[in-house]
């Protein structure tokens with residue numbers, strides 16, 4: 276196949292590019308580098324089956340025929356989408372439309388990277404795909420949440436009205452090498468703080484929960500979904516739920532750090548709980564994650580150490 280990956284210089288996009296190349300496909304990676312980094316693609320510089328196009332997908336472009344379009348382009352950490360609010364809304368609307376147009380034009384299969392943020396601050400726990408969510412449409416997270424919800428609606432519309440062969444993956448918190456060291460997310464902050472011997476910043480009381488998936492498990496789930504004919508959303512994440520305090524202690528154990536914990540205000544609309552019900556992914560393509568949090572953190576240690584050395 277010839278595969279287009281929008282957002283290829285990002286955390287998940289670059290791992291997906293590696294996985295597609297390993298399967299023998301050709302990859303056209305597209306990114307405007309607003310949050311992605313060429314560092315994530317440096318190892319592909321001499322890979323003949325990899326092409327890169329620096330392009331904002333909010334502007335129409337013609338990649339020539341492609342068999343599969345993966346749309347992973349968007350700022351995705353709360354710090355990044357807060358800084359790039361309007362850009363986030365535009366890439367989740369104009370950008371998604373342009374990638375859907377490519378799939379429509381060339382008859383390509385299509386997979387859109389959606390998010391557990393579609394569930395907002397959920398009052399159903401764990402979250403199944405049937406749950407419609409509890410999203411503040413005007414709060415600080417709305418630029419991301421509503422962009423992703425609009426992208427889901429647009430993807431379903433292209434499927435229903437134009438028969439584009441689409442898929443929607445709802446990605447829960449994912450971590451591992453190539454997460455930006457300074458993206459402000461909990462795993463990157465805690466790992467960087469612990470390795471530098473700085474205080475670990477717990478927002479709120481640390482009793483809010485997240486469920487963390489190691490990147491190789493997440494990519495395996497996304498590829499599993501890409502091979503099905505399921506058009507409605509599918510959760511892909513690790514269902515083991517951790518409080519943020521438990522997560523901080525896991526980071527301290529894995530790093531052997533003596534950093535102290537400090538408490539900071541909880542950001543507005545920070546979801547109190549997050550846990551995927553992955554029954555649908557298991558039924559449809561036999562997927563479940565294999566790597567638990569401490570094992571995944573250990574596999575990420577060298578990467579975060581390198582981030583500190585490179586000061587990123």
Ligand code: UDP
Nearest residue numbers: 353459460461462464476477478483519545
């Ligand atoms: N968090 C924290 N300390 C940090 C960064 C994040 O306590 O230094 C908390 C944050 O308030 C949230 C959770 O960790 O409850 C996950 O935050 P993240 O930004 O990783 O992603 P989210 O799941 O909120 O999109």
